[in-house]
Amino acid sequence: MQVPGYEFRHKRRDLSAIDRLDHRAQQLYPVPHRGPIQALDGLVHRGVGPAPEVVGQQQHTLHPHQDLETGQQSLDAICARGREGHPVPGSRHRVRERLSDQLIDESGVLHWDRPGLREFGTRRTGIGSTAPLRGFAHAAGGDLDTLCPLRPRCPRHDPLDPRGARGHPWAASGRRALGWWMIQWMSVSGLGPHLEFEAEFNPSGRTLVSGPSEAGKSCLVEAITFCLWGRSHGGRFRPEAINDRSTKAVVEIMLDSGRTIRRSITRSRSQQRSISMGEETETYPSEAKFAAALGDLGQDIDALQVVIVPFEWVKLVEGNARPFRDLLTRILPEANVAAEVERLMAERGLTLGEGESQLAEKEVMKRRSEARKERDEASGRLQSAQERLDGLRITKPAVGDGPTDPQLLEAITQWAEYDRLVGGGPARAAAEEALRLWIERDEALGAEPPWDPAFDGAEQRLQQAQWSVNQTTQAYQQAYGQQQAALAQVQQFEGTDPSVCPTCSRPGWEAGVQHLAQLNQWRAQVQEAFDQSLARWQAATAELQAATEGVTASREAAMKRRAWRDARRALGPRPTLPGVSPGAPERPTLPRPSPEVAARASAALRESAALEGAMAQWQANHDAAFDAVERESKRQDQAAREHDRLSALLEAIRAAPSVVASRQALALGDLGPVTLVFGDSPAVSVNIDGRPWWLASRGRQVVADMYLRAAIRRVLEKEWLPIVVDNVQDVAGQPLPDVGGPVVLLQTTESKEISVRRR
Structure with missing residues (x-):
């Protein structure tokens, strides 16, 4: 039956329609199955043109050996036949999209009785699946053998299995999410070494990018991360990555759905973001709106980047590796971390407060810091109280013996009472006390300081000595001047002959000899006068020194005498005692103790009373200090226990995610040579063949990296994400794992230019 053609448009190409698709309904399965099948002819209908005509409805028994006329035709070949008679890039994926849209309704239920079922091969593919619907496997976003995490022999794995055709997790939601993001074509302009570069990728299989x-090649990873998220795989995108001969970098990615994602950036960091579908293009002014438009590709970017970028997980496992553990905990099946915290605390016999198992690590650290502060403060108070108690124990007052002779104490008491009665009562006691104090002060004052008669006239002698020094000093200075003048004149003739005239230098000058003799005589007289003047000046100076010392001593003596007289005047006359009153009692029979013995006994009594008071006060202070030590010790113990409990809680909160993640990691499935070891620090270690990953060879690291990222992709349920594998040339002697889904292999070769081949 001839039907009108369709046109599929996107920004770069006008795709020819498929003129005619002759299909006959065929379903093959090894188990007999009866169900309503519509034998149909027509085209995949998407709401444009006439709907295919339903020929009829029959009951069929399916058998694997049935093979109708078109059963061996390949969907790829059918899709490649266009109106123009040449292959149309990407058209087969659009037909598959339409197939899935016909076979799967909006609720995700698979309908085999709808028009749209086309020819499919009869060969078996994969483990545990008959896969007669090769086209549907692509329509669902890839080979169902690789998509289903429950293979092999999963009843829901095969969409033809009546036990699992309705509700298979991949068949129900696969194409509507997966096909949307399968990368089919990419263009890079002005980024890194690429001035103009474009290539088509296998959206559901492997693409080999080789070159020198x-x-x-590795820049293609930068292009993908930049186009989708505006970042470099190592972090923030830097404008330095723009080619030196370009003013901006532009990356376009066309998806299997026909949508084109485009992002550009200039050296001034100005960006433009857009998504096109056919003739419609929508731009996004902000990164948030662009991420919302990307849907799944704009959510949990860190996890997506780990899947796409080679060895992106390495920076997450550096240090304490908590970022990588948290990522796994976030994407793996949910687990009750709070319950694990409670279990770890219960193992240590510790209790938890309400809601403490769900506290964040920072909140527990804050509480532990407060508990540590309270514990330290309690320890400080306990130490202070203990030091006070120890100090009191060291300074405990000693109990004195006191007066032990009761007869002496009785005698002192009787005589004190007798003196009181005989003295007339309080007045006599006051007089006796005043007399006693006067005597003590008089004894302390002593006798009047003596006065040396040599001190008399000291001031006059000082004045006379000062005048003599002044006179002799003046005479001494005059004699010294004359002596120096005479000496200077005599020195003029030293070393010369006085009989030679100093003017004409002729000998026989007799006046010169006489003149020199007169000068020597004059100098001797002057020297004698100078010596006498010096002696008189020295004698006057000595007298002045003696007079000065005498004046100083006389002044000190006068000051002492004046102070003594003032004190004596203040002391006043000696007090007198009143007379004995009449009717005095009889004298005591005990001998009167001497004043010294009575004083010592009285002092001993006072000291004993003081010691008893001090001992009572010390005991009160000691009891209070002991109670304070007991009280602060309990507080310190309580604070220490709370600190230890919060420390254990913090350890449990830190360890629980690793324990939970170790159980969650089972959902990752086959990791090949990779082993994840969970602990505290680091939170997770990545081992390759039982050793730390960095000890493995480069080729083995590439294989392990591919296994690990494929497992993360499976857990994310995003099999449409491409896995970029770099340094494929390092993998020798071992095969690359067949992880399914889109894989981009980057291989360094000796060729002169970069090439892209779809496998």
Whole structure:
């Protein structure tokens, strides 16, 4: 039956329609199955043109050996036949999209009785699946053998299995999410070494990108992360990555759905973001709106980047590796971390407060810091109280013996009473006390300081000595001047002959000899006068020194005498005692103790009373200090226990995610040579063949990286995400794992230019 053609448009190409698709309904399965099948002819209908005509409805028994006329035709070949008679890139994926849209309704239920079922091969593919619907496997986003995490022999794995056709997790939601993001074509302009580069990728299989070193193969990873998220795989995108001969970098990615994602950036960091579908293009002014438009590709970017970028997980496992553990905990099946915290605390016999198992690590650290502060403060108070108690124990007052002779104490008492009665009562006691004090002060004052008669006239002698020094000093200075003048004149003739005239230098000058003799005589007289003047000056100076010392001593003596007389005047006359009153009692029979003995006994009594008071006060202070030590010790113990409990809670909160993640990690499935070891620090270790990952060879690291990222992709249920594998040339002697889904292999070769081949 001839039907009108369709046109599929996107920004770069007008795709020819498929003129005619002759299909006959065929379903093959090894188990007999009866169900309503519509034998149909027509085209995949998407709401444009006439709907296919339903020929009829029959009951069929399916058998694997049935093979109708078109059963061996390949969907790829059918899709490649266009109106123009040449292959149309990407058209087969659009037909598959339409197939899935016909076979799967909006609720995700698979309908085999709808028009749209086309020819499919009869060969078996994969483990545990008959896969007669090769086209549907692509329509669902890839080979169902690789998509289903429950293979092999999963009843829900095969969409033809009546036990699992309705509700298979991949068949129900796969194409509507997966096909949307399968990368089919990419264009890079002005980024890294690429001035203009474009390539088509296998959206559901492997794509090999080969070329020489520095050709820009790894830059394709930068292009993908930049186009989708505006970042470099190592972090923030830097404008330095723009090619030196370009003013901006532009990356376009066309998805299997026909949508084109485009992002550009200039050296001034100005960006433009857009998503196109056919003739419609929508731009996004902000990163948030662009991420919302990307849907799944704009959510949990860190996890998506780990899947796409080679060895992106390495920076997450550095240090304490908590970022990688948290990522796994976030994407793996949910687990009750709070329950694990409670279990870890119960193992240590510790209790939890309400809601403490769900506290964040920072909140527990804050509480532990407060508990540590309270514990330290309690320890400080306990130490202070203990030091006070120890100090009191060291300074405990000693109990004195006191007066032990009761007869002496009785005698002192009787005589004190007798003196009181005989003295007339309080007045006599006051007089006796005043007399006693006067006597003590008089004894302390002593006798009047003596006065040396040599001190008389000291001031006059000082004045006379000062005048003599002044006179002799003046005479001494005059004699010294004359002596120096005479000496200078005599020194003029030293070393010369006085009989030679100093003017004409002729000998026989007799006046010169006489003149020199007169000068020597004059100098001797002057020297004698100078010596006498010096002696008189020295004698006057000595007299002045003696007079000065005498004046100083006389002044000190006068000051002492004046102070003594003032004190004596203040002391006054000696007090007198009143007379004995009449009717005095009889004298005591005990001998009167001497004043010294009575004083010592009285002092002993006072000291004993003081010691008893001090002992009572010390005992009160000691009891209070002991109670304070007991009280602060309990507080310190309570604070220490709370600190230890919060420390254990913090350890449990830190360890619980690793314990939970170790159980969650089972959902990752086959990890090949990779082993994840969970602990505290680091939170997770990545081992390859039982050793730390960095000890493995580069080729083994590439294989392990591919296994790990494929497992993360499975857990994310995003099999449409491409896994980019770099340094494929390092993998020798071991095969690359067949992880399914889109895989981009980057291989360094000796070729002169970069090439892209779809496998």
